[in-house]
Amino acid sequence: MVIAHEQLFQFTKSVLIAAGCPEKEARLAAEVLLSADLRGVDSHGVARLKGYIRLMDKGRVNTKPETKVIHETPSTAVLDGDAGLGLVVGPEAMRLAIDKAKQVGTGWVSVRNSNHFGIAGYHSMLALKDDCIGISMTNASPLVAPTFSKERLLGTNPIAVAIPADKEPPFVLDMATTTAANGKLEVLQRKKAEAPSGWVQDADGNPTVDPLGVKNGGALLPLGGDREHGSHKGYGLSSVVDIFSAVLSGANYGPWVPPFVAFMEPAADPVGKGIGHFFGAMRIDAFRPGGEFKSHMDNWISRFRNAEPVIKGHDVLIPGDPERKLEQKYRTEGVPLLDPVVEDLKELGSRFEVNFPT
Amino acid sequence: MVIAHEQLFQFTKSVLIAAGCPEKEARLAAEVLLSADLRGVDSHGVARLKGYIRLMDKGRVNTKPETKVIHETPSTAVLDGDAGLGLVVGPEAMRLAIDKAKQVGTGWVSVRNSNHFGIAGYHSMLALKDDCIGISMTNASPLVAPTFSKERLLGTNPIAVAIPADKEPPFVLDMATTTAANGKLEVLQRKKAEAPSGWVQDADGNPTVDPLGVKNGGALLPLGGDREHGSHKGYGLSSVVDIFSAVLSGANYGPWVPPFVAFMEPAADPVGKGIGHFFGAMRIDAFRPGGEFKSHMDNWISRFRNAEPVIKGHDVLIPGDPERKLEQKYRTEGVPLLDPVVEDLKELGSRFEVNFPT
Numbered sequence: 001m002v003i004a005h006e007q008l009f010q011f012t013k014s015v016l017i018a019a020g021c022p023e024k025e026a027r028l029a030a031e032v033l034l035s036a037d038l039r040g041v042d043s044h045g046v047a048r049l050k051g052y053i054r055l056m057d058k059g060r061v062n063t064k065p066e067t068k069v070i071h072e073t074p075s076t077a078v079l080d081g082d083a084g085l086g087l088v089v090g091p092e093a094m095r096l097a098i099d100k101a102k103q104v105g106t107g108w109v110s111v112r113n114s115n116h117f118g119i120a121g122y123h124s125m126l127a128l129k130d131d132c133i134g135i136s137m138t139n140a141s142p143l144v145a146p147t148f149s150k151e152r153l154l155g156t157n158p159i160a161v162a163i164p165a166d167k168e169p170p171f172v173l174d175m176a177t178t179t180a181a182n183g184k185l186e187v188l189q190r191k192k193a194e195a196p197s198g199w200v201q202d203a204d205g206n207p208t209v210d211p212l213g214v215k216n217g218g219a220l221l222p223l224g225g226d227r228e229h230g231s232h233k234g235y236g237l238s239s240v241v242d243i244f245s246a247v248l249s250g251a252n253y254g255p256w257v258p259p260f261v262a263f264m265e266p267a268a269d270p271v272g273k274g275i276g277h278f279f280g281a282m283r284i285d286a287f288r289p290g291g292e293f294k295s296h297m298d299n300w301i302s303r304f305r306n307a308e309p310v311i312k313g314h315d316v317l318i319p320g321d322p323e324r325k326l327e328q329k330y331r332t333e334g335v336p337l338l339d340p341v342v343e344d345l346k347e348l349g350s351r352f353e354v355n356f357p358t
Numbered sequence: 359m360v361i362a363h364e365q366l367f368q369f370t371k372s373v374l375i376a377a378g379c380p381e382k383e384a385r386l387a388a389e390v391l392l393s394a395d396l397r398g399v400d401s402h403g404v405a406r407l408k409g410y411i412r413l414m415d416k417g418r419v420n421t422k423p424e425t426k427v428i429h430e431t432p433s434t435a436v437l438d439g440d441a442g443l444g445l446v447v448g449p450e451a452m453r454l455a456i457d458k459a460k461q462v463g464t465g466w467v468s469v470r471n472s473n474h475f476g477i478a479g480y481h482s483m484l485a486l487k488d489d490c491i492g493i494s495m496t497n498a499s500p501l502v503a504p505t506f507s508k509e510r511l512l513g514t515n516p517i518a519v520a521i522p523a524d525k526e527p528p529f530v531l532d533m534a535t536t537t538a539a540n541g542k543l544e545v546l547q548r549k550k551a552e553a554p555s556g557w558v559q560d561a562d563g564n565p566t567v568d569p570l571g572v573k574n575g576g577a578l579l580p581l582g583g584d585r586e587h588g589s590h591k592g593y594g595l596s597s598v599v600d601i602f603s604a605v606l607s608g609a610n611y612g613p614w615v616p617p618f619v620a621f622m623e624p625a626a627d628p629v630g631k632g633i634g635h636f637f638g639a640m641r642i643d644a645f646r647p648g649g650e651f652k653s654h655m656d657n658w659i660s661r662f663r664n665a666e667p668v669i670k671g672h673d674v675l676i677p678g679d680p681e682r683k684l685e686q687k688y689r690t691e692g693v694p695l696l697d698p699v700v701e702d703l704k705e706l707g708s709r710f711e712v713n714f715p716t
Contacts, residue, residue, distance in 0.1 A: 071644075071645060073644040074432060074433070074462040075462045075463040075464045076641075076645055078645050103432075104432040104462050105432060106434055108464055146674050148672055149666065149667060149668065150667065153662060153665055161598050163598075171597070171601070173595070175595075176591075179587055196586050204668070223582060223588050223591055224582070228554050229583055230533075230536075230537045230538065233534075233535075233581055236531040237531070237533075239529070239662075240531060247651060248645040249645065250646055250650075282434070282466065284606070287436050287468050287607065288429060288607070293606065296605045296630075297601070299629060300600075300601065303612055304504060304507075304612065307507040307509045309506050309507060309508065310507065310563030310564070314506055315506065316506045316507045317505070319590075319593075319594045
């Protein structure tokens, strides 16, 4: 079905309030989830609402967290998320990074004791209206095997970078450090189609085109796919995300990161608290006058967008273009939801006595 | 031939002095070049000495630069390299980043008006002895086509991240944002072997396995290789390197970056000065006590290194492991040089009246 985004937002917010979140936090969390659906990243949108609620049921998500800065310098901080929703802890940490950037040029905040923060791009884009470059990353449940490893030790560990321009829309890179996101595999599973080579390995560590490979004990592969195509680089980038998010903050890292799914128990021997995120804000005028920077960004963007394409009509895209186009469409026409997602939401609606809009 | 690294260092330094560099700068530049040869990244070592000298002959490299901080805040600076060797400007900018980290927790320096800075890993590793995480990146001559583009608009734009540990050696990621470095293609050209798919496209933008594809008007491909395998992510990362290095600093970006080879003229319509770099230093104790961080890094490293391998005996590597192993070997046994490199060095020796060691 297709549903107006305001209605979906109100429903999501109401469910979160009924589940125990204060109004302000519920509103923010719903906004972050909706921003994923609007940008076409539906794997990180309301489809995950049931997952978050299950973590609350298990006591693994604290609906009323008291976050705390546990260490700081003029340009850095470590924030303890008190086991709150990453959807709420993330924007608070990004705000702190931006405030530090206002003071000393840049701000860098590592977060421990948090949970899944949703779509990485949302957090990085918070910096744009303050004329900052925004950076956000997070570690995640171990589903990815390093190059040469049979074991899954890393998450899809995304990196998002948002850079303001003037007349052009902002540059917004938001990427998992794997060849393909888990959501794309799920699409292939539903279609019973094969996965391209380089996406998945099986339980023995051999390449496979089976989209069920990960579910059957295999692993997602780092960007690059195999050694010959640079998987050691994807593995290296994912590792940097893990270390910045969790070793700097005191969260769990690598195979110790608690799983998002409530039916799997967290490691019995944690090396830190919860999952970790990392945020950065760099004021553009801490480097050169803002107007100058932005007009050169416009020039960068238009030169790349107007590059000669390999196939006529199939133009070169700027990071953020496809998501922005979808958002324009979905804001007007409504957000499409898959049937299983609608079922889940209706179930939540009836449990929490919130009407699902029809 | 194989040559003792001290002898190669002395020779390189003497050539640079004879070419007009002050003793201190010549020593530093020779050290950076040698560090590449010692780490097995021979494409960025003394093999490039002739190229730098040719740029001096053309007046494109200034042997006696007067670098200048043109903008700064407590945690940021922009450094103008006065057209000096990147090999010398790079370490100065990194030093500035470290000094700022000592003051306010982190330091971030964008550099304009520079030249090729050699091996990215060298600069990032400068931060380690001050218990900082070091980050270095640079833009480079346009050889890489963005996803869907026929044109070459980006360089191999490397990212290096060095992270200190305690008993374990440091984590040192040093990667081009392409599937494969240009040096690897040159090896295949000499062997007359085919390149793997996903490394190169031809002049029409079609995939090719011809290792001469780039020389014949084609392009290197961003990490990922093609859209299905995530080349838009490699393109995005390379773009971030270009923007941080050049749009923040006021250097040339994208297709305007001056070519390293002296026989190609820089763009007639530059959008900035020289090429750009970007450096970062983050003090680990700006986030948590240094000892705590380092002992968790040891744990991270040993857990990953001891992961169950796909092939028995073919262990999981930590970024920096292969290069460190080669450095141990080459420091003892001498640095291997290819015949054409020896010829170039002998030619430089006879031009500058410096004896090439035999």
